[in-house]
Amino acid sequence: DTAVSQTPKYLVTQMGNDKSIKCEQNLGHDTMYWYKQDSKKFLKIMFSYNNKELIINETVPNRFSPKSPDKAHLNLHINSLELGDSAVYFCASSQATGGETQYFGPGTRLLVL
Amino acid sequence: AQSVTQPDIHITVSEGASLELRCNYSYGATPYLFWYVQSPGQGLQLLLKYFSGDTLVQGIKGFEAEFKRSQSSFNLRKPSVHWSDAAEYFCAVGLTGRRALTFGSGTRLQVQP
Numbered sequence: 001d002t003a004v005s006q007t008p009k010y011l012v013t014q015m016g017n018d019k020s021i022k023c024e025q026n027l028g029h030d031t032m033y034w035y036k037q038d039s040k041k042f043l044k045i046m047f048s049y050n051n052k053e054l055i056i057n058e059t060v061p062n063r064f065s066p067k068s069p070d071k072a073h074l075n076l077h078i079n080s081l082e083l084g085d086s087a088v089y090f091c092a093s094s095q096a097t098g099g100e101t102q103y104f105g106p107g108t109r110l111l112v113l
Numbered sequence: 114a115q116s117v118t119q120p121d122i123h124i125t126v127s128e129g130a131s132l133e134l135r136c137n138y139s140y141g142a143t144p145y146l147f148w149y150v151q152s153p154g155q156g157l158q159l160l161l162k163y164f165s166g167d168t169l170v171q172g173i174k175g176f177e178a179e180f181k182r183s184q185s186s187f188n189l190r191k192p193s194v195h196w197s198d199a200a201e202y203f204c205a206v207g208l209t210g211r212r213a214l215t216f217g218s219g220t221r222l223q224v225q226p
Contacts, residue, residue: 004156031212041151041201041221045213056213090156100207101147102214104157 003027004105006091011110013081021076021108023091029103031055031096032074034066037088037107046089049074050096081112115140117206119217126194127225134189134220136204144206146187147214148178151201160202163187174198199224 004025013019025032033056034046048056052068063079078085088107094100118137126132138144145164149157161172168180178189187204204217 033213041219043157043203043205043216043219045215048212050212056211058213094212096212100212101159101162102207103159104149106156 004091004093004103006089006105006108008108009106011108012113013111014113015081015083017081018077018079019081019110020078021089021091021110023074023076023105025072025091025093025103025105027093027095027103029093029095030071031094031100032068032071033092033094033102034074034076035090035092035104037090039087043090047074047076078110081110083112086110086112115215117204117215117217119202119204119220121220122218123221123223125223125225128196129193132189132191132194132198132222134202134204134222136187136189136217138185138187138204138206140185140206140208142208143182144208146178146180147205147207148172148176148187148189149203149205150174151203151219153200157203160189194222194224196224196226198222 007022031050033048037043046060047066049068065077068074090107091105092102094102116139147162148160163170163180202220205214
């Protein structure tokens with residue numbers, strides 16, 4: 001059973017389009033995250049949700065809008081895609097206790113042409 | 114400023130040789146410390162973590178790491194590297210109350226036959 005899953009795995013699209021990435025976790029965790037990994041492999045937090053509430057928003061352009069319909073799901077919608085949005089987007093989840101371990105999904109590789 | 118540093122961008126070792134990957138952090142308090150591994154085209158897998166207690170931590174796949182408070186380091190080691198260990202390795206820190214990890218820039222490990 002996949003603990004943290006993401007769809008789609010690959011996404012190729014044109015500049016200016018709108019796209020969504022979906023994430024689901026079956027670990028019973030109450031905190032979920034979106035991270036962005038750039039072309040140099042650098043990983044940076046974008047958003048964090050706890051019990052469907054946004055708790056971290058790390059200076060991400062407002063073209064990016066996360067939505068958490070329930071504790072097990074966290075989706076990422078991106079409007080007006082730009083070339084610089086090309087990256088790998090990772091979803092993760094954890095239990096909101098001290099020093100929580102985060103479990104990562106397989107990533108969504110987004111290429112904007 | 115708070116930071117995580119992995120000084121080695123790329124390391125090449127021979128199969129069967131020992132390995133040490135370096136990680137240093139700069140935080141006011143002792144953070145929670147993690148090592149993740151990312152195989153090509155894959156997500157991140159947790160190797161091991163340090164929360165408190167014994168400063169020598171054992172992980173999966175024969176890896177271990179030692180927390181040294183005086184040096185603000187959390188170096189990853191393996192006594193004998195296998196070809197399948199070739200991957201990107203990330204050190205990460207977490208802080209109580211901040212529900213996100215801060216990652217180092219990664220070390221790419223290449224294993225020679």
